[in-house]
Amino acid sequence: MVDTAAIERAKEHFGKLLVPQLERVERIKAEGDWLDFSGIKPIIIGTLGGDGIGPAITEEARRVLEELLADEVAAGKVEFRAIDGLTIENRAKHLQAIPDDVLEEIKGCHVTLKGPTTTPEQGDGWPNLESANVGMRKELDLFANVRPVRVPSLGIDWMFFRENTEDSYAVGSEGINITDDLAIDFKIITTPGSERIIEAAFEYARQNGKTSVTIITKANIIKTTDGKFLDVARQVAERYPGISWDGWYIDIMAAKLIDPARRSEFQVFAMPNLYGDILTDEAAQIQGGVGTAGSANLGKRYAMFEAIHGSAPRMVDEGRAQYADPSSIIRAGAMLLQHIGYTDLGKKLNMAIEICGQYEKKIATTGRDTGATGREVGEYIVGTVRDSSLESRWNEYVAAE
Numbered sequence: 472m473v474d475t476a477a478i479e480r481a482k483e484h485f486g487k488l489l490v491p492q493l494e495r496v497e498r499i500k501a502e503g504d505w506l507d508f509s510g511i512k513p514i515i516i517g518t519l520g521g522d523g524i525g526p527a528i529t530e531e532a533r534r535v536l537e538e539l540l541a542d543e544v545a546a547g548k549v550e551f552r553a554i555d556g557l558t559i560e561n562r563a564k565h566l567q568a569i570p571d572d573v574l575e576e577i578k579g580c581h582v583t584l585k586g587p588t589t590t591p592e593q594g595d596g597w598p599n600l601e602s603a604n605v606g607m608r609k610e611l612d613l614f615a616n617v618r619p620v621r622v623p624s625l626g627i628d629w630m631f632f633r634e635n636t637e638d639s640y641a642v643g644s645e646g647i648n649i650t651d652d653l654a655i656d657f658k659i660i661t662t663p664g665s666e667r668i669i670e671a672a673f674e675y676a677r678q679n680g681k682t683s684v685t686i687i688t689k690a691n692i693i694k695t696t697d698g699k700f701l702d703v704a705r706q707v708a709e710r711y712p713g714i715s716w717d718g719w720y721i722d723i724m725a726a727k728l729i730d731p732a733r734r735s736e737f738q739v740f741a742m743p744n745l746y747g748d749i750l751t752d753e754a755a756q757i758q759g760g761v762g763t764a765g766s767a768n769l770g771k772r773y774a775m776f777e778a779i780h781g782s783a784p785r786m787v788d789e790g791r792a793q794y795a796d797p798s799s800i801i802r803a804g805a806m807l808l809q810h811i812g813y814t815d816l817g818k819k820l821n822m823a824i825e826i827c828g829q830y831e832k833k834i835a836t837t838g839r840d841t842g843a844t845g846r847e848v849g850e851y852i853v854g855t856v857r858d859s860s861l862e863s864r865w866n867e868y869v870a871a872e
């Protein structure tokens with residue numbers, strides 16, 4: 472006997488779900504162009520420590536950026552603002568992924584640098600809050616999750632454009648238990664949402680001399696939503712005649728990333744949210760682990776840059792926070808510099824991070840007092856950016872690979 476009352480309840484729930492999604496589509500269609508930082512004074516950079524080792528490593532990354540931008544700060548072109556309250560204790564107190572007053576402060580900044588934040592899971596004693604990351608992406612419409620992965624010795628130089636607000640994440644906590652036996656979640660893909668992320672990938676390719684963009688879906692099976700993403704890609708690609716593109720399915724793409732014969736051919740990728748979540752962890756592992764990667768969450772108005780590793784609460788419990796490696800969040804800081812228009816400085820910072828962490832390794836963290844402190848790593852990196860030998864050390868590193 473079919474439970475028709477359950478079907479009616481589900482229809483009603485589904486109808487309610489659609490309203491904010493249709494409104495969101497209209498907002499995307501009406502949104503302006505990317506913020507032009509050249510006309511903004513001061514550019515306000517907020518820092519959010521987060522949980523666990525977050526405050527310690529964020530502090531080091533802020534110190535690095537403040538030193539590199541000292542002249543700009545003195546000239547009133549850039550301002551740093553520390554924002555408190557994005558901690559699990561405060562979020563639990565307010566029962567919000569991002570407490571209202573913290574969100575207001577974040578919105579008062581143009582960009583933010585964020586340490587890792589704890590996401591509660593069933594049984595850990597914290598209330599069941601939405602992830603602060605996901606909350607921030609939605610609240611600030613940070614639709615592009617941009618993640619670079621580079622391994623020169625393997626010929627790998629990838630740039631991932633992961634859509635960051637749609638797909639299975641959009642209403643991930645609003646699925647329906649139709650009956651005790653039937654559960655349904657929803658995958659959401661919109662035309663303007665797909666267009667803006669695919670366009671960002673093609674634009675990046677055009678501006679950086681890349682010749683191809685790879686679109687990743689499972690459109691052979693998930694025909695309506697992934698089919699739309701692929702259709703939009705086809706249309707966007709027509710506007711970039713100088714850049715070739717091809718579509719791959721997520722399963723074979725996951726295999727090809729570890730195929731030494733093929734992987735170095737890929738350059739720029741664009742994909743829906745969940746495939747990007749999985750594939751960027753795989754890619755980061757090839758580079759040395761998620762702790763080595765930085766991540767940019769970009770919207771046309773706001774942007775947030777973050778370390779993509781966890782908050783390592785045990786290090787704090789054992790009094791070792793000062794030995795945590797700040798490289799990942801400093802790498803996010805380099806992406807921040809490039810985003811706000813300090814392209815050259817950001818590039819130099821990236822070079823220094825790689826020279827110090829992958830090549831010379833004059834000092835290294837071990838996570839305890841047997842290794843360097845985060846402060847020492849930061850100073851090593853800043854010293855390398857400032858040193859006149861930066862270019863020659865970089866060339867040596869690339870040649871040695």
Ligand code: IPM
Nearest residue numbers: 590602604605748751766779
């Ligand atoms: C990431 C993370 C997040 C995600 C978590 C922390 C919510 O895995 O940034 O990739 O799933 O997007």
Ligand code: MG
Nearest residue numbers: 747748749752
């Ligand atoms: Mg992830």
